[in-house]
Amino acid sequence: MGAPDGPQRSRILPSDDRRRAGHDLREVAVPNRPTRASLRTRPRTLIVAAAVAATVAWAVPGGPPPSAAQAPQAPQSAGRASADPAGAAPPTHRVEVDRRTVRPGTVTTLTYTVARDSDEGDGSARLGLIGEEATGTELTTTDPRCVNPLTGRYPSTTRNAHALDCALTDLQPGRPATVVVHAAVKDTCGTIVSKLSYWMPRGQELHTDRALAGPTVGCE
Numbered sequence: 001m002g003a004p005d006g007p008q009r010s011r012i013l014p015s016d017d018r019r020r021a022g023h024d025l026r027e028v029a030v031p032n033r034p035t036r037a038s039l040r041t042r043p044r045t046l047i048v049a050a051a052v053a054a055t056v057a058w059a060v061p062g063g064p065p066p067s068a069a070q071a072p073q074a075p076q077s078a079g080r081a082s083a084d085p086a087g088a089a090p091p092t093h094r095v096e097v098d099r100r101t102v103r104p105g106t107v108t109t110l111t112y113t114v115a116r117d118s119d120e121g122d123g124s125a126r127l128g129l130i131g132e133e134a135t136g137t138e139l140t141t142t143d144p145r146c147v148n149p150l151t152g153r154y155p156s157t158t159r160n161a162h163a164l165d166c167a168l169t170d171l172q173p174g175r176p177a178t179v180v181v182h183a184a185v186k187d188t189c190g191t192i193v194s195k196l197s198y199w200m201p202r203g204q205e206l207h208t209d210r211a212l213a214g215p216t217v218g219c220e
Contacts (some may be wrong), residue, residue, distance in 0.1 A: 095112060099111075101219060104186065104188065107182055107183065112214070116176075121198065128194065129194050131192045135190035
């Protein structure tokens with residue numbers, strides 16, 4: 001910056017100015033007469049002074065808040081604990097089976113019990129049983145609530161013999177549903193997994209469906 005010509009005199013800022021400047025008691029040099037050089041440098045000086053004043057004002061209690069760029073940013077969440085809002089709540093439904101193994105070359109009867117333990121929700125649920133297709137395992141039942149899933153395009157009537165889909169509509173706390181299944185296992189044994197899908201209706205909300213994994217039946 002260009003230096004002002006001539007001798008300079010000093011003055012002490014009034015008390016109000018000292019408060020606005022953050023109690024800065026330093027003397028401020030005041031030039032007697034501005035010169036052409038000082039006028040050229042004055043805009044830059046004013047910009048720097050304004051920035052310093054803004055910083056001091058923020059440091060003083062009651063000063064204006066910083067800009068969005070200066071304001072401290074809240075740490076970003078590392079992730080969510082669970083996609084299910086009720087992930088920490090006790091389960092409302094459960095699936096049990098009376099046997100945990102099957103043997104090759106045999107037909108084994110499996111009894112599945114599906115229970116609803118919560119007063120929330122309703123009596124509807126779907127039990128799915130799936131064997132390993134490559135092993136030739138076949139799942140059958142006389143329960144009218146269950147079917148082997150239909151696959152292929154119309155007019156195909158092909159159904160997956162290694163799977164069962166059971167629509168349950170009368171689940172109540174204290175009144176579980178029982179499904180009896182016959183598993184015909186060929187020479188190559190495979191596992192049979194179970195799943196349960198159910199709903200927890202909340203008025204007209206759309207996404208209220210949930211699912212849980214049931215027991216897996218393995219090989220002896």
